[in-house]
Amino acid sequence: MSWLIDPFADFVFMQRALLGCIAISLGATPVGVFLLLRRMSLTGDAMAHAILPGAAVGYLVAGLNLGAMTIGGVVAGLIVAVLTGAVARFTALREDASLAAFYLISLALGVLLVSLKGSNVDLMHVLFGTVLALDDAALTLLCAITTFTLVALAMVFRPLVLECADPRFLASVSRWSGPVHFLFLGLVVLNLVAGFQALGTLMAVGIMILPAAAARFWANSIGGMLAVAATVVAVSSVAGLLASFHAGLPSGPAIILAAGTLYLLSLAFGPSGSLAARYWPRAHLEA
Amino acid sequence: MALRIRDLTLGYDRHPAVHHLDLDLAPGSLTAVVGPNGAGKSTLLKGLTGELAPLEGCIDRGVARLAYLPQLSEVDRSFPIAVGAFVAMGLWHRVGAFGRVGGQDAARVAEALAAVGLTGFDKRPISALSGGQVQRVMFARLLLQDADLILLDEPFTALDIKTAADLLAVVQRWHGQGRTVLAVLHDIEAVRRHFPETLLLAREKVAHGATDTVLTAENLFRARQMSEAFDDTANVCVRPATRGAA
Numbered sequence: 001m002s003w004l005i006d007p008f009a010d011f012v013f014m015q016r017a018l019l020g021c022i023a024i025s026l027g028a029t030p031v032g033v034f035l036l037l038r039r040m041s042l043t044g045d046a047m048a049h050a051i052l053p054g055a056a057v058g059y060l061v062a063g064l065n066l067g068a069m070t071i072g073g074v075v076a077g078l079i080v081a082v083l084t085g086a087v088a089r090f091t092a093l094r095e096d097a098s099l100a101a102f103y104l105i106s107l108a109l110g111v112l113l114v115s116l117k118g119s120n121v122d123l124m125h126v127l128f129g130t131v132l133a134l135d136d137a138a139l140t141l142l143c144a145i146t147t148f149t150l151v152a153l154a155m156v157f158r159p160l161v162l163e164c165a166d167p168r169f170l171a172s173v174s175r176w177s178g179p180v181h182f183l184f185l186g187l188v189v190l191n192l193v194a195g196f197q198a199l200g201t202l203m204a205v206g207i208m209i210l211p212a213a214a215a216r217f218w219a220n221s222i223g224g225m226l227a228v229a230a231t232v233v234a235v236s237s238v239a240g241l242l243a244s245f246h247a248g249l250p251s252g253p254a255i256i257l258a259a260g261t262l263y264l265l266s267l268a269f270g271p272s273g274s275l276a277a278r279y280w281p282r283a284h285l286e287a
Numbered sequence: 288m289a290l291r292i293r294d295l296t297l298g299y300d301r302h303p304a305v306h307h308l309d310l311d312l313a314p315g316s317l318t319a320v321v322g323p324n325g326a327g328k329s330t331l332l333k334g335l336t337g338e339l340a341p342l343e344g345c346i347d348r349g350v351a352r353l354a355y356l357p358q359l360s361e362v363d364r365s366f367p368i369a370v371g372a373f374v375a376m377g378l379w380h381r382v383g384a385f386g387r388v389g390g391q392d393a394a395r396v397a398e399a400l401a402a403v404g405l406t407g408f409d410k411r412p413i414s415a416l417s418g419g420q421v422q423r424v425m426f427a428r429l430l431l432q433d434a435d436l437i438l439l440d441e442p443f444t445a446l447d448i449k450t451a452a453d454l455l456a457v458v459q460r461w462h463g464q465g466r467t468v469l470a471v472l473h474d475i476e477a478v479r480r481h482f483p484e485t486l487l488l489a490r491e492k493v494a495h496g497a498t499d500t501v502l503t504a505e506n507l508f509r510a511r512q513m514s515e516a517f518d519d520t521a522n523v524c525v526r527p528a529t530r531g532a533a
Binding site: 164167 | 366379380
Protein backbone atom coordinates (compact mmCIF):
# COMPACT_ATOMS: atom_id res chain seq x y z
CA MET A 1 0.00 0.00 0.00
CA SER A 2 2.96 2.31 0.46
CA TRP A 3 2.99 3.16 -3.26
CA LEU A 4 -0.55 4.47 -2.77
CA ILE A 5 -0.01 6.52 0.38
CA ASP A 6 3.65 7.53 0.41
CA PRO A 7 3.73 9.94 -2.53
CA PHE A 8 1.01 12.02 -0.89
CA ALA A 9 2.40 11.62 2.64
CA ASP A 10 6.01 12.47 1.74
CA PHE A 11 5.77 15.15 -0.91
CA VAL A 12 4.08 18.50 -0.38
CA PHE A 13 3.81 19.11 -4.13
CA MET A 14 1.70 15.93 -4.45
CA GLN A 15 -0.57 17.08 -1.63
CA ARG A 16 -1.03 20.45 -3.33
CA ALA A 17 -1.68 18.76 -6.65
CA LEU A 18 -4.31 16.51 -5.10
CA LEU A 19 -5.99 19.44 -3.33
CA GLY A 20 -5.98 21.39 -6.59
CA CYS A 21 -7.48 18.49 -8.52
CA ILE A 22 -10.22 17.88 -5.96
CA ALA A 23 -11.03 21.60 -5.86
CA ILE A 24 -11.34 21.84 -9.64
CA SER A 25 -13.34 18.65 -9.76
CA LEU A 26 -15.93 19.63 -7.18
CA GLY A 27 -16.79 22.74 -9.18
CA ALA A 28 -16.23 21.63 -12.75
CA THR A 29 -17.94 18.25 -12.51
CA PRO A 30 -21.46 19.47 -11.67
CA VAL A 31 -21.09 22.08 -14.41
CA GLY A 32 -20.12 19.24 -16.74
CA VAL A 33 -23.18 17.21 -15.73
CA PHE A 34 -25.43 20.10 -16.74
CA LEU A 35 -23.48 20.65 -19.96
CA LEU A 36 -24.04 17.00 -20.81
CA LEU A 37 -27.74 17.12 -19.94
CA ARG A 38 -28.19 20.26 -22.05
CA ARG A 39 -26.48 18.51 -25.00
CA MET A 40 -23.75 21.13 -24.83
CA SER A 41 -20.83 18.77 -24.17
CA LEU A 42 -18.81 20.23 -27.02
CA THR A 43 -19.58 23.76 -25.86
CA GLY A 44 -17.12 23.19 -23.04
CA ASP A 45 -14.44 22.28 -25.54
CA ALA A 46 -15.13 25.31 -27.71
CA MET A 47 -15.12 27.59 -24.66
CA ALA A 48 -11.76 26.21 -23.56
CA HIS A 49 -10.30 27.25 -26.89
CA ALA A 50 -11.99 30.63 -26.64
CA ILE A 51 -10.24 31.33 -23.34
CA LEU A 52 -6.78 31.00 -24.85
CA PRO A 53 -6.30 34.55 -26.23
CA GLY A 54 -7.26 36.06 -22.87
CA ALA A 55 -4.75 33.92 -21.07
CA ALA A 56 -2.20 34.79 -23.77
CA VAL A 57 -2.72 38.53 -23.35
CA GLY A 58 -2.31 38.09 -19.61
CA TYR A 59 0.89 36.17 -20.26
CA LEU A 60 2.21 38.81 -22.68
CA VAL A 61 1.52 41.58 -20.18
CA ALA A 62 2.74 39.90 -17.01
CA GLY A 63 4.54 36.70 -17.92
CA LEU A 64 3.56 33.44 -16.20
CA ASN A 65 1.43 35.35 -13.72
CA LEU A 66 -1.62 33.65 -12.28
CA GLY A 67 -3.80 36.70 -11.70
CA ALA A 68 -3.20 38.28 -15.10
CA MET A 69 -3.78 35.04 -17.01
CA THR A 70 -6.90 34.27 -14.99
CA ILE A 71 -8.45 37.67 -15.53
CA GLY A 72 -7.55 37.51 -19.22
CA GLY A 73 -9.08 34.06 -19.57
CA VAL A 74 -12.28 35.00 -17.78
CA VAL A 75 -12.69 38.17 -19.84
CA ALA A 76 -12.08 36.37 -23.15
CA GLY A 77 -14.44 33.53 -22.20
CA LEU A 78 -17.22 35.86 -21.11
CA ILE A 79 -16.88 37.99 -24.26
CA VAL A 80 -17.23 34.90 -26.44
CA ALA A 81 -20.14 33.60 -24.32
CA VAL A 82 -22.04 36.89 -24.49
CA LEU A 83 -21.37 37.42 -28.21
CA THR A 84 -22.44 33.85 -28.94
CA GLY A 85 -25.66 34.18 -26.95
CA ALA A 86 -26.44 37.57 -28.46
CA VAL A 87 -25.90 36.41 -32.04
CA ALA A 88 -28.08 33.31 -31.40
CA ARG A 89 -30.89 35.41 -29.94
CA PHE A 90 -30.87 38.33 -32.39
CA THR A 91 -29.90 36.78 -35.74
CA ALA A 92 -30.80 33.73 -37.81
CA LEU A 93 -27.59 31.91 -36.80
CA ARG A 94 -28.04 29.14 -34.21
CA GLU A 95 -26.07 29.00 -31.00
CA ASP A 96 -23.76 26.15 -32.06
CA ALA A 97 -22.73 27.83 -35.32
CA SER A 98 -22.35 31.17 -33.60
CA LEU A 99 -20.12 29.66 -30.90
CA ALA A 100 -18.02 27.81 -33.46
CA ALA A 101 -17.39 31.05 -35.34
CA PHE A 102 -16.33 33.03 -32.28
CA TYR A 103 -14.20 30.36 -30.67
CA LEU A 104 -12.26 29.78 -33.89
CA ILE A 105 -11.54 33.50 -34.20
CA SER A 106 -10.56 33.56 -30.55
CA LEU A 107 -8.33 30.49 -30.82
CA ALA A 108 -6.46 31.84 -33.85
CA LEU A 109 -5.92 35.11 -32.02
CA GLY A 110 -4.66 33.22 -28.99
CA VAL A 111 -2.14 31.12 -30.89
CA LEU A 112 -0.92 34.26 -32.67
CA LEU A 113 -0.43 36.10 -29.40
CA VAL A 114 1.35 33.23 -27.67
CA SER A 115 3.75 32.81 -30.57
CA LEU A 116 4.54 36.55 -30.67
CA LYS A 117 6.50 36.21 -27.47
CA GLY A 118 7.79 33.26 -25.61
CA SER A 119 9.06 29.84 -26.40
CA ASN A 120 7.15 26.64 -27.06
CA VAL A 121 7.70 25.64 -23.45
CA ASP A 122 5.48 28.50 -22.32
CA LEU A 123 2.83 27.51 -24.82
CA MET A 124 2.97 23.99 -23.45
CA HIS A 125 2.36 25.37 -19.95
CA VAL A 126 -0.78 27.15 -21.09
CA LEU A 127 -1.99 24.21 -23.10
CA PHE A 128 -1.22 21.46 -20.63
CA GLY A 129 -1.04 23.09 -17.21
CA THR A 130 1.27 22.59 -14.27
CA VAL A 131 -0.63 20.68 -11.61
CA LEU A 132 2.60 19.62 -9.88
CA ALA A 133 3.64 23.25 -9.38
CA LEU A 134 0.56 24.89 -7.90
CA ASP A 135 1.46 27.73 -5.51
CA ASP A 136 -0.63 29.17 -2.69
CA ALA A 137 -2.24 31.80 -4.87
CA ALA A 138 -3.28 29.22 -7.46
CA LEU A 139 -4.75 26.92 -4.82
CA THR A 140 -6.67 29.79 -3.22
CA LEU A 141 -8.03 30.79 -6.61
CA LEU A 142 -9.14 27.24 -7.42
CA CYS A 143 -10.88 26.83 -4.08
CA ALA A 144 -12.57 30.24 -4.39
CA ILE A 145 -13.91 29.47 -7.88
CA THR A 146 -15.18 26.08 -6.72
CA THR A 147 -16.93 27.60 -3.70
CA PHE A 148 -18.55 30.27 -5.84
CA THR A 149 -19.63 27.64 -8.39
CA LEU A 150 -21.23 25.36 -5.81
CA VAL A 151 -23.10 28.22 -4.13
CA ALA A 152 -24.30 29.58 -7.49
CA LEU A 153 -25.44 26.15 -8.69
CA ALA A 154 -27.28 25.50 -5.44
CA MET A 155 -29.09 28.84 -5.76
CA VAL A 156 -30.23 28.45 -9.37
CA PHE A 157 -30.65 24.67 -9.27
CA ARG A 158 -34.40 24.71 -9.85
CA PRO A 159 -34.51 27.13 -12.80
CA LEU A 160 -31.43 25.45 -14.29
CA VAL A 161 -33.03 21.99 -14.16
CA LEU A 162 -36.22 23.41 -15.66
CA GLU A 163 -34.26 25.24 -18.38
CA CYS A 164 -32.78 21.86 -19.34
CA ALA A 165 -35.93 19.74 -19.03
CA ASP A 166 -38.59 22.10 -20.44
CA PRO A 167 -37.23 25.52 -21.47
CA ARG A 168 -40.51 26.65 -23.01
CA PHE A 169 -42.34 26.05 -19.75
CA LEU A 170 -39.73 28.00 -17.78
CA ALA A 171 -40.09 30.90 -20.20
CA SER A 172 -43.87 30.79 -19.79
CA VAL A 173 -43.86 30.95 -15.99
CA SER A 174 -40.86 33.18 -15.27
CA ARG A 175 -38.15 35.44 -16.64
CA TRP A 176 -35.36 33.09 -15.55
CA SER A 177 -34.65 31.51 -18.93
CA GLY A 178 -32.14 34.09 -20.23
CA PRO A 179 -30.39 34.90 -16.93
CA VAL A 180 -29.93 31.27 -15.92
CA HIS A 181 -28.46 30.45 -19.35
CA PHE A 182 -25.89 33.25 -19.19
CA LEU A 183 -25.06 32.53 -15.55
CA PHE A 184 -24.45 28.92 -16.48
CA LEU A 185 -22.16 29.88 -19.38
CA GLY A 186 -20.33 32.15 -16.93
CA LEU A 187 -19.79 29.19 -14.61
CA VAL A 188 -18.46 27.15 -17.54
CA VAL A 189 -15.92 29.87 -18.31
CA LEU A 190 -14.87 30.29 -14.66
CA ASN A 191 -14.31 26.57 -14.19
CA LEU A 192 -12.37 26.22 -17.42
CA VAL A 193 -10.11 29.05 -16.30
CA ALA A 194 -9.66 27.31 -12.95
CA GLY A 195 -8.92 24.07 -14.77
CA PHE A 196 -6.33 25.42 -17.14
CA GLN A 197 -4.02 26.48 -14.29
CA ALA A 198 -3.66 22.87 -13.28
CA LEU A 199 -4.52 20.82 -16.31
CA GLY A 200 -4.14 23.25 -19.23
CA THR A 201 -6.79 24.71 -21.50
CA LEU A 202 -7.19 21.54 -23.51
CA MET A 203 -7.29 19.12 -20.58
CA ALA A 204 -9.61 21.20 -18.39
CA VAL A 205 -12.61 20.19 -20.46
CA GLY A 206 -11.88 16.53 -19.77
CA ILE A 207 -12.44 16.92 -16.05
CA MET A 208 -15.81 18.48 -16.85
CA ILE A 209 -17.23 16.11 -19.43
CA LEU A 210 -15.70 12.66 -18.86
CA PRO A 211 -17.02 12.12 -15.29
CA ALA A 212 -20.45 13.42 -16.35
CA ALA A 213 -20.54 11.08 -19.35
CA ALA A 214 -19.49 8.15 -17.15
CA ALA A 215 -22.16 9.03 -14.57
CA ARG A 216 -24.92 8.81 -17.20
CA PHE A 217 -24.40 5.05 -17.27
CA TRP A 218 -24.87 4.69 -13.50
CA ALA A 219 -27.65 7.03 -12.43
CA ASN A 220 -31.15 7.96 -13.57
CA SER A 221 -31.45 11.10 -11.47
CA ILE A 222 -29.55 14.38 -11.38
CA GLY A 223 -28.54 13.86 -7.76
CA GLY A 224 -27.25 10.40 -8.58
CA MET A 225 -25.31 11.65 -11.58
CA LEU A 226 -23.67 14.42 -9.54
CA ALA A 227 -22.62 11.92 -6.86
CA VAL A 228 -21.23 9.38 -9.33
CA ALA A 229 -19.41 12.08 -11.30
CA ALA A 230 -17.76 13.42 -8.13
CA THR A 231 -16.63 9.89 -7.23
CA VAL A 232 -15.24 9.28 -10.72
CA VAL A 233 -13.28 12.49 -10.62
CA ALA A 234 -11.84 11.83 -7.15
CA VAL A 235 -10.68 8.34 -8.15
CA SER A 236 -9.18 9.55 -11.42
CA SER A 237 -7.35 12.44 -9.73
CA VAL A 238 -5.63 10.06 -7.30
CA ALA A 239 -4.96 7.45 -9.98
CA GLY A 240 -3.65 10.01 -12.46
CA LEU A 241 -1.34 11.68 -9.95
CA LEU A 242 0.03 8.31 -8.81
CA ALA A 243 0.65 7.22 -12.39
CA SER A 244 2.35 10.53 -12.99
CA PHE A 245 4.52 10.12 -9.88
CA HIS A 246 5.55 6.50 -10.34
CA ALA A 247 5.90 6.38 -14.12
CA GLY A 248 7.07 9.93 -14.71
CA LEU A 249 4.07 10.76 -16.94
CA PRO A 250 2.76 14.29 -17.49
CA SER A 251 0.13 14.71 -14.80
CA GLY A 252 -2.67 16.49 -16.68
CA PRO A 253 -3.07 13.89 -19.42
CA ALA A 254 -2.61 11.09 -16.86
CA ILE A 255 -5.57 12.37 -14.81
CA ILE A 256 -7.76 12.80 -17.88
CA LEU A 257 -6.82 9.36 -19.18
CA ALA A 258 -7.73 7.86 -15.79
CA ALA A 259 -11.14 9.56 -16.09
CA GLY A 260 -11.34 8.31 -19.68
CA THR A 261 -10.67 4.75 -18.51
CA LEU A 262 -13.49 5.01 -15.97
CA TYR A 263 -15.72 6.39 -18.72
CA LEU A 264 -14.95 3.43 -20.99
CA LEU A 265 -15.59 0.97 -18.14
CA SER A 266 -18.92 2.69 -17.42
CA LEU A 267 -19.79 2.65 -21.09
CA ALA A 268 -19.19 -1.09 -21.17
CA PHE A 269 -20.51 -2.23 -17.79
CA GLY A 270 -22.69 0.51 -16.23
CA PRO A 271 -26.17 -0.62 -15.14
CA SER A 272 -28.12 1.92 -17.18
CA GLY A 273 -28.01 2.20 -20.98
CA SER A 274 -24.52 0.73 -21.32
CA LEU A 275 -23.33 -1.87 -23.82
CA ALA A 276 -23.72 -4.60 -21.21
CA ALA A 277 -27.27 -3.49 -20.47
CA ARG A 278 -28.01 -3.69 -24.17
CA TYR A 279 -26.35 -6.98 -25.10
CA TRP A 280 -26.59 -8.90 -21.81
CA PRO A 281 -29.87 -7.61 -20.40
CA ARG A 282 -30.89 -8.76 -16.92
CA ALA A 283 -33.96 -11.00 -16.72
CA HIS A 284 -37.11 -8.94 -17.21
CA LEU A 285 -39.88 -8.60 -14.63
CA GLU A 286 -43.47 -9.80 -14.79
CA ALA A 287 -45.00 -6.30 -14.81
CA MET B 288 -64.37 39.45 -20.06
CA ALA B 289 -61.70 36.81 -19.47
CA LEU B 290 -60.17 37.68 -22.81
CA ARG B 291 -60.78 40.58 -25.18
CA ILE B 292 -59.08 40.56 -28.58
CA ARG B 293 -59.41 43.49 -30.96
CA ASP B 294 -58.31 43.55 -34.59
CA LEU B 295 -55.55 41.06 -33.89
CA THR B 296 -53.19 40.11 -36.69
CA LEU B 297 -50.45 37.55 -36.01
CA GLY B 298 -48.11 36.17 -38.59
CA TYR B 299 -44.72 35.15 -39.84
CA ASP B 300 -42.50 37.23 -42.15
CA ARG B 301 -45.32 39.79 -42.57
CA HIS B 302 -47.75 37.12 -43.83
CA PRO B 303 -50.83 36.94 -41.62
CA ALA B 304 -51.68 33.58 -40.02
CA VAL B 305 -54.43 35.15 -37.91
CA HIS B 306 -56.01 38.10 -39.68
CA HIS B 307 -57.99 40.97 -38.09
CA LEU B 308 -59.52 38.84 -35.35
CA ASP B 309 -62.03 40.19 -32.85
CA LEU B 310 -62.92 37.82 -30.03
CA ASP B 311 -64.46 38.05 -26.57
CA LEU B 312 -64.34 35.12 -24.15
CA ALA B 313 -66.61 35.27 -21.11
CA PRO B 314 -65.11 34.21 -17.78
CA GLY B 315 -65.66 30.51 -17.22
CA SER B 316 -66.39 29.76 -20.87
CA LEU B 317 -65.27 26.48 -22.43
CA THR B 318 -64.43 27.13 -26.06
CA ALA B 319 -63.14 24.87 -28.82
CA VAL B 320 -61.03 26.37 -31.61
CA VAL B 321 -61.73 24.54 -34.85
CA GLY B 322 -60.41 25.03 -38.36
CA PRO B 323 -58.37 23.44 -41.14
CA ASN B 324 -54.60 22.98 -40.92
CA GLY B 325 -52.88 26.32 -41.36
CA ALA B 326 -55.93 28.20 -40.09
CA GLY B 327 -53.91 29.99 -37.42
CA LYS B 328 -55.16 28.05 -34.40
CA SER B 329 -51.77 27.39 -32.81
CA THR B 330 -50.61 30.86 -33.86
CA LEU B 331 -53.54 32.37 -31.98
CA LEU B 332 -52.55 30.53 -28.80
CA LYS B 333 -48.93 31.64 -29.19
CA GLY B 334 -50.17 35.19 -29.51
CA LEU B 335 -52.23 34.82 -26.34
CA THR B 336 -49.24 33.52 -24.34
CA GLY B 337 -47.07 36.38 -25.57
CA GLU B 338 -44.67 34.00 -27.33
CA LEU B 339 -45.54 35.76 -30.62
CA ALA B 340 -45.88 39.54 -30.74
CA PRO B 341 -48.93 40.88 -32.61
CA LEU B 342 -48.32 42.48 -36.02
CA GLU B 343 -51.39 44.58 -35.30
CA GLY B 344 -54.20 44.87 -32.80
CA CYS B 345 -54.31 44.13 -29.10
CA ILE B 346 -54.99 41.37 -26.61
CA ASP B 347 -56.43 42.17 -23.20
CA ARG B 348 -56.25 39.30 -20.74
CA GLY B 349 -58.55 40.27 -17.93
CA VAL B 350 -57.26 37.43 -15.77
CA ALA B 351 -54.24 36.97 -13.59
CA ARG B 352 -52.72 33.65 -14.53
CA LEU B 353 -52.41 31.69 -17.75
CA ALA B 354 -51.39 28.10 -18.41
CA TYR B 355 -50.51 26.75 -21.84
CA LEU B 356 -50.10 23.27 -23.24
CA PRO B 357 -48.27 23.55 -26.59
CA GLN B 358 -48.91 21.16 -29.46
CA LEU B 359 -45.24 20.24 -29.74
CA SER B 360 -43.75 20.49 -26.30
CA GLU B 361 -40.03 21.02 -25.92
CA VAL B 362 -39.77 18.62 -23.02
CA ASP B 363 -36.45 16.76 -23.14
CA ARG B 364 -37.80 13.30 -22.39
CA SER B 365 -34.33 11.85 -21.94
CA PHE B 366 -33.67 14.24 -19.04
CA PRO B 367 -33.20 12.28 -15.80
CA ILE B 368 -36.06 13.65 -13.74
CA ALA B 369 -38.85 11.80 -11.93
CA VAL B 370 -42.52 12.33 -12.74
CA GLY B 371 -43.26 13.79 -9.30
CA ALA B 372 -40.51 16.43 -9.55
CA PHE B 373 -41.49 17.28 -13.10
CA VAL B 374 -45.16 17.75 -12.20
CA ALA B 375 -44.20 19.79 -9.11
CA MET B 376 -42.82 22.47 -11.43
CA GLY B 377 -46.48 23.42 -12.01
CA LEU B 378 -46.23 24.93 -8.51
CA TRP B 379 -43.77 27.55 -9.77
CA HIS B 380 -46.23 30.39 -9.10
CA ARG B 381 -46.26 29.35 -5.42
CA VAL B 382 -42.63 28.36 -4.82
CA GLY B 383 -40.71 30.30 -7.51
CA ALA B 384 -37.02 29.64 -7.97
CA PHE B 385 -36.11 29.48 -4.28
CA GLY B 386 -39.23 28.59 -2.27
CA ARG B 387 -39.49 25.35 -0.35
CA VAL B 388 -41.65 22.53 -1.70
CA GLY B 389 -43.26 21.42 1.54
CA GLY B 390 -45.56 18.65 2.72
CA GLN B 391 -48.69 20.45 1.53
CA ASP B 392 -47.15 20.81 -1.91
CA ALA B 393 -46.29 17.11 -2.00
CA ALA B 394 -49.94 16.37 -1.24
CA ARG B 395 -50.98 18.66 -4.10
CA VAL B 396 -48.64 16.82 -6.48
CA ALA B 397 -50.06 13.45 -5.37
CA GLU B 398 -53.60 14.77 -5.84
CA ALA B 399 -52.80 16.04 -9.36
CA LEU B 400 -51.22 12.70 -10.33
CA ALA B 401 -54.30 10.89 -8.99
CA ALA B 402 -56.58 13.19 -10.99
CA VAL B 403 -54.91 12.15 -14.26
CA GLY B 404 -54.73 8.47 -13.31
CA LEU B 405 -50.99 8.32 -12.58
CA THR B 406 -51.03 7.41 -8.90
CA GLY B 407 -47.80 5.61 -8.03
CA PHE B 408 -45.85 7.11 -10.94
CA ASP B 409 -44.14 9.87 -8.95
CA LYS B 410 -40.73 8.12 -8.68
CA ARG B 411 -40.66 6.94 -12.28
CA PRO B 412 -38.28 8.75 -14.71
CA ILE B 413 -40.11 10.63 -17.48
CA SER B 414 -38.00 8.75 -20.04
CA ALA B 415 -39.92 5.56 -19.13
CA LEU B 416 -43.35 7.00 -20.03
CA SER B 417 -45.48 6.34 -23.11
CA GLY B 418 -46.82 9.19 -25.25
CA GLY B 419 -50.22 9.03 -23.57
CA GLN B 420 -48.65 8.97 -20.11
CA VAL B 421 -46.58 12.04 -20.98
CA GLN B 422 -49.78 13.87 -21.92
CA ARG B 423 -51.28 12.84 -18.56
CA VAL B 424 -48.18 14.23 -16.85
CA MET B 425 -48.58 17.51 -18.74
CA PHE B 426 -52.19 17.73 -17.55
CA ALA B 427 -51.14 17.05 -13.95
CA ARG B 428 -48.70 19.97 -14.20
CA LEU B 429 -51.45 22.15 -15.71
CA LEU B 430 -53.68 21.23 -12.76
CA LEU B 431 -51.05 22.49 -10.31
CA GLN B 432 -50.63 25.74 -12.24
CA ASP B 433 -54.05 26.74 -10.90
CA ALA B 434 -54.55 29.11 -13.84
CA ASP B 435 -57.60 31.26 -14.64
CA LEU B 436 -57.14 30.97 -18.41
CA ILE B 437 -56.04 27.60 -19.79
CA LEU B 438 -54.92 27.23 -23.42
CA LEU B 439 -54.69 23.71 -24.85
CA ASP B 440 -53.28 23.00 -28.31
CA GLU B 441 -54.62 19.68 -29.64
CA PRO B 442 -54.55 18.10 -26.17
CA PHE B 443 -56.23 14.83 -27.21
CA THR B 444 -54.40 14.09 -30.47
CA ALA B 445 -52.83 10.60 -30.68
CA LEU B 446 -54.39 9.43 -27.42
CA ASP B 447 -56.42 6.26 -26.89
CA ILE B 448 -60.11 6.56 -26.04
CA LYS B 449 -59.67 6.07 -22.30
CA THR B 450 -56.82 8.55 -21.94
CA ALA B 451 -58.70 11.14 -24.01
CA ALA B 452 -61.82 10.60 -21.87
CA ASP B 453 -59.84 10.95 -18.62
CA LEU B 454 -58.19 14.16 -19.76
CA LEU B 455 -61.48 15.52 -21.09
CA ALA B 456 -62.87 14.96 -17.60
CA VAL B 457 -60.05 17.15 -16.26
CA VAL B 458 -61.03 19.88 -18.75
CA GLN B 459 -64.65 19.62 -17.62
CA ARG B 460 -63.51 19.86 -14.01
CA TRP B 461 -61.77 23.14 -14.86
CA HIS B 462 -64.96 24.32 -16.56
CA GLY B 463 -66.94 23.41 -13.43
CA GLN B 464 -64.51 25.44 -11.32
CA GLY B 465 -65.24 28.52 -13.44
CA ARG B 466 -61.87 28.61 -15.24
CA THR B 467 -61.78 29.86 -18.84
CA VAL B 468 -60.60 27.17 -21.23
CA LEU B 469 -59.68 27.55 -24.90
CA ALA B 470 -58.79 24.28 -26.67
CA VAL B 471 -57.71 23.65 -30.26
CA LEU B 472 -59.40 20.46 -31.47
CA HIS B 473 -59.91 18.54 -34.70
CA ASP B 474 -62.57 16.02 -33.57
CA ILE B 475 -65.76 17.88 -34.59
CA GLU B 476 -68.01 15.27 -32.98
CA ALA B 477 -66.24 15.60 -29.63
CA VAL B 478 -66.55 19.38 -29.89
CA ARG B 479 -70.31 19.10 -30.50
CA ARG B 480 -70.71 16.82 -27.50
CA HIS B 481 -68.47 18.47 -24.92
CA PHE B 482 -67.73 22.10 -25.80
CA PRO B 483 -70.54 24.66 -25.33
CA GLU B 484 -68.81 27.31 -27.45
CA THR B 485 -66.74 27.17 -30.61
CA LEU B 486 -64.51 29.53 -32.55
CA LEU B 487 -64.30 28.49 -36.20
CA LEU B 488 -61.09 29.93 -37.55
CA ALA B 489 -59.74 30.02 -41.09
CA ARG B 490 -57.07 32.70 -40.76
CA GLU B 491 -60.02 35.03 -40.23
CA LYS B 492 -62.90 34.36 -37.85
CA VAL B 493 -65.60 32.37 -39.69
CA ALA B 494 -67.94 32.16 -36.72
CA HIS B 495 -67.89 32.27 -32.93
CA GLY B 496 -70.69 31.42 -30.51
CA ALA B 497 -72.76 28.49 -29.32
CA THR B 498 -71.30 25.34 -30.85
CA ASP B 499 -74.43 24.17 -32.71
CA THR B 500 -74.84 27.59 -34.36
CA VAL B 501 -71.15 27.70 -35.38
CA LEU B 502 -70.57 24.18 -36.69
CA THR B 503 -73.09 24.33 -39.51
CA ALA B 504 -72.43 22.74 -42.88
CA GLU B 505 -72.29 26.16 -44.47
CA ASN B 506 -69.71 27.54 -42.00
CA LEU B 507 -67.53 24.44 -42.24
CA PHE B 508 -67.63 24.72 -46.04
CA ARG B 509 -66.55 28.37 -45.84
CA ALA B 510 -63.69 27.44 -43.54
CA ARG B 511 -62.42 24.84 -45.99
CA GLN B 512 -62.29 27.43 -48.78
CA MET B 513 -59.36 29.16 -47.07
CA SER B 514 -56.19 29.09 -49.11
CA GLU B 515 -53.39 27.69 -46.98
CA ALA B 516 -50.47 29.09 -48.93
CA PHE B 517 -49.03 32.53 -48.30
CA ASP B 518 -49.02 34.77 -51.36
CA ASP B 519 -45.48 36.08 -51.88
CA THR B 520 -46.75 38.83 -54.16
CA ALA B 521 -49.53 40.01 -51.83
CA ASN B 522 -49.92 43.74 -51.31
CA VAL B 523 -49.69 45.41 -47.92
CA CYS B 524 -53.00 44.97 -46.10
CA VAL B 525 -54.77 48.30 -45.70
CA ARG B 526 -58.01 47.07 -44.20
CA PRO B 527 -59.25 49.72 -41.74
CA ALA B 528 -59.25 48.71 -38.10
CA THR B 529 -62.51 47.10 -37.05
CA ARG B 530 -62.20 48.46 -33.54
CA GLY B 531 -65.65 48.72 -31.95
CA ALA B 532 -67.40 47.02 -34.83
CA ALA B 533 -67.54 43.60 -33.17
